[in-house]
Amino acid sequence: MGAHGAIAASDPQTAAAGAEILEAGGNAVDAICAAAFASFVVEPPLTSPGGGGALLLGDPTTGWEVIDCMSTTPGMGLSQRPILDFHGVEVCFGPTNQTFHVGRGAVAVPGLMRGLYWAHQKRGRLPWSEIIQPAIRYGQEGFVLGKAIHWVHHLLAPIVTLTPGIRALSCLGDPLTSRTLAPAGSALRNRPLGDFFEHLARDPEDAMAVFNHALLHEFGPETGGLLTRADLEHWKPGFRKPLSIPWNGYQVYTNGAPSSGGGLVAFALRLFERLKFPKDAYDSPAHVNAIADVLGLVSEARVSGYDASVHKPGGIDAFLADRTVDHWAMRLAALQEERQQGNTTHISVMDHSGGAASMTTSNGEGCGHVIESLGIHMNNFLGEEDINPDGFHNFQPGQRMSTMMAPTLVLSNGRPVLALGSGGSNRIRSAVFQGLVNHLWFDRPLEEAVNAPRIHVEGNKIWHEHGLNPAGIRQLNERWPEVTRFDEPNMFFGGVHAVAYEGDHAEGAGDRRRGGVAR
Numbered sequence: 001m002g003a004h005g006a007i008a009a010s011d012p013q014t015a016a017a018g019a020e021i022l023e024a025g026g027n028a029v030d031a032i033c034a035a036a037f038a039s040f041v042v043e044p045p046l047t048s049p050g051g052g053g054a055l056l057l058g059d060p061t062t063g064w065e066v067i068d069c070m071s072t073t074p075g076m077g078l079s080q081r082p083i084l085d086f087h088g089v090e091v092c093f094g095p096t097n098q099t100f101h102v103g104r105g106a107v108a109v110p111g112l113m114r115g116l117y118w119a120h121q122k123r124g125r126l127p128w129s130e131i132i133q134p135a136i137r138y139g140q141e142g143f144v145l146g147k148a149i150h151w152v153h154h155l156l157a158p159i160v161t162l163t164p165g166i167r168a169l170s171c172l173g174d175p176l177t178s179r180t181l182a183p184a185g186s187a188l189r190n191r192p193l194g195d196f197f198e199h200l201a202r203d204p205e206d207a208m209a210v211f212n213h214a215l216l217h218e219f220g221p222e223t224g225g226l227l228t229r230a231d232l233e234h235w236k237p238g239f240r241k242p243l244s245i246p247w248n249g250y251q252v253y254t255n256g257a258p259s260s261g262g263g264l265v266a267f268a269l270r271l272f273e274r275l276k277f278p279k280d281a282y283d284s285p286a287h288v289n290a291i292a293d294v295l296g297l298v299s300e301a302r303v304s305g306y307d308a309s310v311h312k313p314g315g316i317d318a319f320l321a322d323r324t325v326d327h328w329a330m331r332l333a334a335l336q337e338e339r340q341q342g343n344t345t346h347i348s349v350m351d352h353s354g355g356a357a358s359m360t361t362s363n364g365e366g367c368g369h370v371i372e373s374l375g376i377h378m379n380n381f382l383g384e385e386d387i388n389p390d391g392f393h394n395f396q397p398g399q400r401m402s403t404m405m406a407p408t409l410v411l412s413n414g415r416p417v418l419a420l421g422s423g424g425s426n427r428i429r430s431a432v433f434q435g436l437v438n439h440l441w442f443d444r445p446l447e448e449a450v451n452a453p454r455i456h457v458e459g460n461k462i463w464h465e466h467g468l469n470p471a472g473i474r475q476l477n478e479r480w481p482e483v484t485r486f487d488e489p490n491m492f493f494g495g496v497h498a499v500a501y502e503g504d505h506a507e508g509a510g511d512r513r514r515g516g517v518a519r
Helices: 012-023 028-042 112-123 133-141 147-155 164-170 191-202 204-219 229-234 261-274 285-309 315-319 322-341 425-441 446-451 470-479
Strands: 005-009 052-059 063-068 087-092 097-102 238-240 243-247 250-254 345-351 356-362 408-412 415-423 455-458 461-465 482-486 495-502 505-509
Touching: 005 012, 005 028, 005 495, 012 028, 012 133, 012 345, 028 052, 028 112, 028 133, 028 191, 028 345, 028 356, 052 112, 052 408, 063 112, 112 204, 133 191, 191 204, 204 229, 243 261, 250 261, 250 425, 261 285, 261 315, 261 322, 261 425, 285 315, 285 322, 285 425, 285 455, 285 461, 285 470, 345 495, 356 408, 356 415, 408 425, 415 425, 425 446, 425 455, 425 495, 446 495, 446 505, 461 470, 470 482
Parallel strands: 005 505, 461 482
Antiparallel strands: 005 345, 052 063, 052 356, 063 238, 087 097, 243 250, 250 408, 345 356, 345 415, 408 415, 415 495, 455 461, 495 505
């Protein structure tokens, strides 16, 4: 609990950076910017200045808005597509595998660093140079490799050992020859990134020009990439009102179009609300199966019209309209009656004056190539199947990429009472939905709400963690064609980091699946 506020994040050093700024008198925007820059140093390859993100922020006085820092598709001005440096690697999450594509041809136009700068200029309180100081220290003086990030390095070993540049950030010994991953607890340093952040603190526009020059040199068409000068000049952060729905006596704000994740969370909440589920049925067989049913219908709805609606004006609003939800709620009621018969990271902040900020950032899994002079590992957004549903490189240049990122704020009587979000690719929608339901519907303590066992559904496949009600799991096994069980909590199911107000004090909870902590 804290009088200045609270912050929850994936790494203790990330959370400490935001807490330092809150204690210095900064607001939630200052703190989340400081934490984000710190995470670029201490949480590779989950996030990076070369990635993208979505930030939902505001306060009761000035209102709430989304700042879209997501990447855009590259290749503007190219008359002919070059031969791309692009190939697949398989990542094993234990019981399930997922294929990602890497190389210079996987890099989309980065926007996260400039988006954070715009957010601070618009809503920050402390000087910009002060905000980046924790990140500068971590880069120049060193940081400790956390257990969760070490596990990510192990998981993504084919990517974080791909080239000497990335091995210098993740391995021990000579990066030209060594592929030995640094163990958890190692003291690491990214001096080039720390020096670059010092330049950014002193002269942000000049530093960003240096970054752009390096991008064109390292990831342009001559190297097997697609980035052009027109791409970099065209990118601007998106400013928009958040998607807003009333739910269970609260007002829920989340990330709307052109991103898809927030709308799916809102759709799941509206469906669940129609069940009028008893609040004392938490972790019952009925609860387990109700969550699975809702997530199954969300998966079905996504492929039967929702994804197309995201790109149409007012499309998500129409999808969330009562008549549309009524149609799906009838399906849900039928499922209930039938049963009765038979990688990404997140930061959440609240400050003492009622300000709140929720930000999900991602580098994908990283493309395996680093701007060595700056210590920046670039994204592989063009190589993620989840956000390229029409196939790889089938896009028009200059389009804002869709994302499942769903940073979310919940208000009661106009004041924020909960901020949360999650990493986890397609599992983000499931993780955020279950965190909201656990805390605000079933009244579970925040720590329990974000660390309770989870479920995810895609089509006729269901994944779940050990620890759910055994009778409920037996019913899932009988009802679903393909069921995959994880014997331990796994980052496959995302990482929900949340902060909430209880009375006059803020509290936080970090998701242990991703080493989450709260300060």
